[in-house]
Amino acid sequence: MSLIVGIDLGTTNSLIGAMDAGFPVLLADADGERLTPSVVHFPETGAPLVGRPAARMRVLEPAAAIYSVKRFMGRRVGEEAENVGYALAGAQGAPVKVRVREREFSPEEISALILQKLKADAERALEQPVTRAVITVPAYFNDAQRNATKAAGELAGLSVERIVNEPTAAALAYGLDKLRDRSKIAVFDLGGGTFDISILELNEGVFQVLATNGNTRLGGDDIDAALVEHLRADALPRVPDSRGADGNVRERVPPGLDARLREAAITAKHRLSTEETVTIDLPFIDGAHSLSLPLTRAELESLATPIVEKTRWHCRRALADAKLEPADLDEVILVGGQTRMPLVRRLVAEIFGREPNTTQNPDEAVALGATIQAGILSGAVQNVVLLDITPLSLGIETFGGLMNVIIPRNSTIPTKAGEMFTNAVSGQQAMLIKVLQGERELAKDNWPLGDFTLEFERAPKGQARVGVQFEIDANGILHVLARDTKTGAEKVVQVSSAIDVSDEAVEKMLEESLEHAFEDMSDRVFTEAKLKSDELLPAVRTALAKVGAQLTDEEQTQITAAVTEVEAAVAAGEPHRLQRANAALDEATQRLATLLIEQAMAAGKK
Amino acid sequence: MPDHFAALAQPRRPWLGEDALKDAFHRASATWHPDVAGSGDAARFAEANAAYSALRDPVWRLRHLLELEAPEQLARAQTIPPELADLFMRVAEFRQALSAFQKKDSAATSGLARALLAGDRQTLWQRVTALNAELDAAQDAALALLQALDEDWEPRAADAAERLAALHQRFAYLSKWRVQLGESLFQLSN
Numbered sequence: 001m002s003l004i005v006g007i008d009l010g011t012t013n014s015l016i017g018a019m020d021a022g023f024p025v026l027l028a029d030a031d032g033e034r035l036t037p038s039v040v041h042f043p044e045t046g047a048p049l050v051g052r053p054a055a056r057m058r059v060l061e062p063a064a065a066i067y068s069v070k071r072f073m074g075r076r077v078g079e080e081a082e083n084v085g086y087a088l089a090g091a092q093g094a095p096v097k098v099r100v101r102e103r104e105f106s107p108e109e110i111s112a113l114i115l116q117k118l119k120a121d122a123e124r125a126l127e128q129p130v131t132r133a134v135i136t137v138p139a140y141f142n143d144a145q146r147n148a149t150k151a152a153g154e155l156a157g158l159s160v161e162r163i164v165n166e167p168t169a170a171a172l173a174y175g176l177d178k179l180r181d182r183s184k185i186a187v188f189d190l191g192g193g194t195f196d197i198s199i200l201e202l203n204e205g206v207f208q209v210l211a212t213n214g215n216t217r218l219g220g221d222d223i224d225a226a227l228v229e230h231l232r233a234d235a236l237p238r239v240p241d242s243r244g245a246d247g248n249v250r251e252r253v254p255p256g257l258d259a260r261l262r263e264a265a266i267t268a269k270h271r272l273s274t275e276e277t278v279t280i281d282l283p284f285i286d287g288a289h290s291l292s293l294p295l296t297r298a299e300l301e302s303l304a305t306p307i308v309e310k311t312r313w314h315c316r317r318a319l320a321d322a323k324l325e326p327a328d329l330d331e332v333i334l335v336g337g338q339t340r341m342p343l344v345r346r347l348v349a350e351i352f353g354r355e356p357n358t359t360q361n362p363d364e365a366v367a368l369g370a371t372i373q374a375g376i377l378s379g380a381v382q383n384v385v386l387l388d389i390t391p392l393s394l395g396i397e398t399f400g401g402l403m404n405v406i407i408p409r410n411s412t413i414p415t416k417a418g419e420m421f422t423n424a425v426s427g428q429q430a431m432l433i434k435v436l437q438g439e440r441e442l443a444k445d446n447w448p449l450g451d452f453t454l455e456f457e458r459a460p461k462g463q464a465r466v467g468v469q470f471e472i473d474a475n476g477i478l479h480v481l482a483r484d485t486k487t488g489a490e491k492v493v494q495v496s497s498a499i500d501v502s503d504e505a506v507e508k509m510l511e512e513s514l515e516h517a518f519e520d521m522s523d524r525v526f527t528e529a530k531l532k533s534d535e536l537l538p539a540v541r542t543a544l545a546k547v548g549a550q551l552t553d554e555e556q557t558q559i560t561a562a563v564t565e566v567e568a569a570v571a572a573g574e575p576h577r578l579q580r581a582n583a584a585l586d587e588a589t590q591r592l593a594t595l596l597i598e599q600a601m602a603a604g605k606k
Numbered sequence: 607m608p609d610h611f612a613a614l615a616q617p618r619r620p621w622l623g624e625d626a627l628k629d630a631f632h633r634a635s636a637t638w639h640p641d642v643a644g645s646g647d648a649a650r651f652a653e654a655n656a657a658y659s660a661l662r663d664p665v666w667r668l669r670h671l672l673e674l675e676a677p678e679q680l681a682r683a684q685t686i687p688p689e690l691a692d693l694f695m696r697v698a699e700f701r702q703a704l705s706a707f708q709k710k711d712s713a714a715t716s717g718l719a720r721a722l723l724a725g726d727r728q729t730l731w732q733r734v735t736a737l738n739a740e741l742d743a744a745q746d747a748a749l750a751l752l753q754a755l756d757e758d759w760e761p762r763a764a765d766a767a768e769r770l771a772a773l774h775q776r777f778a779y780l781s782k783w784r785v786q787l788g789e790s791l792f793q794l795s796n
Contacts, residue, residue, distance in 0.1 A: 379643030
């Protein structure tokens with residue numbers, strides 16, 4: 001068997017490794033660095049730069065330095081927030097493209113450039129050609145995102161032997177020297193762009209994943225964005241050039257400010273993991289003035305808390321799916337750079353009722369695990385096997401637009417399940433089957449993987465029968481096989497991917513979104529705001545009657561003022577004023593809401 | 607019809623130890639999983655994987671045992687076992703109350719409106735917790751019956767098939783409610 005490398009293709013950084021004498025080893029590039037920033041810079045002329053030199057160009061030329069492209073893998077326009085420093089292209093509903101220097105690139109092409117760099121580094125370090133690889137993806141990646149990752153590998157000239165889930169890979173790295181153990185562990189993986197929680201059982205070399213959950217749009221990038229926003233609000237009023245004649249901050253900001261703020265935010269975030277306060281220096285921010293902004297860990301934490309808190313639901317979901325209580329776990333392993341943040345560690349400790357295990361290098365564990373999986377496949381690692389699962393339920397759309405689950409989430413892969421289809425009317429020759437992934441009851445709320453047409457032979461109603469086999473392979477990728485029950489002939493069904501929607505479909509979606517845009521916005525804003533105040537005002541009255549006596553005079557006055565403003569805005573029929581008034585009333589009644597919940601909890605305990 | 611018991615080298619009986627079954631699956635995986643260099647066999651692993659999902663849950667295990675031993679029993683009409691009728695009514699009432707609450711809860715857009723529902727939420731949470739405890743007790747009772755049936759298991763015995771079918775039904779209802787109420791508890795706790 002020829003050599004197989006293991007690759008962690010991360011949102012922020014990527015790594016590559018290979019087995020050496022039974023141990024996974026990460027390979028360094030020509031500069032001796034193992035971490036390659038997942039950044040590609042396109043200079044005006046010449047070949048694209050990848051990694052550290054590209055990352056340095058992020059501040060100098062933000063529009064041509066592509067970072068965090070993993071967020072767009074397998075995604076369509078409109079699904080993903082577009083708050084990146086470079087331009088995106090593609091019509092609503094079509095695959096996302098990156099636009100740089102008048103050229104468009106798919107996220108796969110950008111990722112392939114990163115993979116090519118890693119491949120070259122490995123070939124230099126190993127002094128032999130590298131053609132086969134295991135590549136990791138977030139466990140919660142869907143079929144389209146996995147296919148896109150595989151395509152990126154192939155574009156880079158690699159035969160992708162396996163797509164492996166990141167938290168599972170980290171578990172392999174953790175468990176490789178504990179093969180005699182039996183234990184249950186959770187892997188909490190918060191990276192730059194994605195969050196996964198996986199629960200595994202380790203049993204004498206068998207690594208069985210019991211449940212996995214996550215969010216492919218949650219990670220350190222979100223904290224960076226919140227911090228940039230905060231710094232921007234802090235910085236702009238201090239830049240004289242950004243003030244208009246009325247003294248208000250104008251939207252025009254010094255060019256390159258956001259890229260510099262992002263760079264400064266990331267550095268500050270890292271330092272605040274070990275320090276309590278930092279000062280962010282931004283010399284010559286608009287060419288003339290320099291800024292110095294203080295930031296405390298507490299401030300960072302208050303910005304990050306709402307983001308980090310989102311992981312709680314996923315952890316509880318995974319535990320419930322694994323039918324385990326936190327106390328049943330032996331260890332909670334932290335991986336992903338963002339888990340260095342003390343706030344994240346405190347939250348994990350609280351959710352799982354134990355101090356997390358930080359023995360794994362949060363940046364390297366996934367790549368080491370990918371390398372171990374590569375070793376398993378090549379035979380270099382023996383007595384270890386990984387039983388992974390599919391993170392999302394697979395189903396088809398049935399009558400009434402419902403989702404009919406065929407392979408439930410958390411099923412061990414590879415797995416297959418059959419479904420029999422019959423003609424609903426006499427002589428029906430074809431049936432369109434829509435394949436979905438997700439957990440929602442209504443088909444339209446799930447991710448469409450694509451559709452295919454089943455062909456029936458002419459027969460009376462209910463007589464033509466075609467069996468369809470859905471198979472999820474060890475990569476978590478779907479294959480469909482149809483079998484005619486009469487002839488027994490099998491054929492692989494091509495599921496037309498939802499991501500390659502036809503031009504016609506794209507145009508239709510575009511038209512619809514345009515129609516939408518022409519609706520009278522201010523009317524709608526007012527109607528929506530009015531609905532909210534209709535709910536809020538009686539709720540405030542009821543709540544005041546129940547627990548109003550516990551409020552301070554000041555709180556009472558604030559609420560009364562906020563109520564008066566809402567009533568005035570309704571009377572005046574001013575949509576945006578009403579929105580603001582509602583928000584203010586929401587804010588003013590927060591303590592009222594807390595009191596109500598406390599009262600209910602106290603009553604429940606009696 | 608595959609024989610899932612044979613696929614994991616388990617005795618064809620109503621009761622299988624959870625840990626023994628898991629170990630059998632893990633042993634089979636360590637040999638047959640397609641990744642295992644040398645002995646990997648995709649078809650054999652698929653059999654073991656299907657067998658493990660079919661045998662680990664009493665509902666599916668008993669169903670499979672009936673398929674193999676007494677398929678005629680599966681064709682019979684399903685009714686709620688009389689001993690579960692009362693529990694069924696209370697589960698149904700609770701689910702109605704929960705869905706009414708969730709309608710109100712999802713309509714509430716402000717923190718205050720949701721806080722006003724905190725009392726209802728707390729009451730429902732207590733109800734579902736109590737119902738779950740009852741379901742756990744009913745499951746334990748059914749498992750005790752299953753173990754008793756297993757002790758004098760003789761598939762050819764006159765009443766074996768009926769007893770097995772009755773238990774299968776009991777587990778099927780309990781399992782459905784346990785899933786539903788487990789989900790309700792999860793939703794109410796968030």
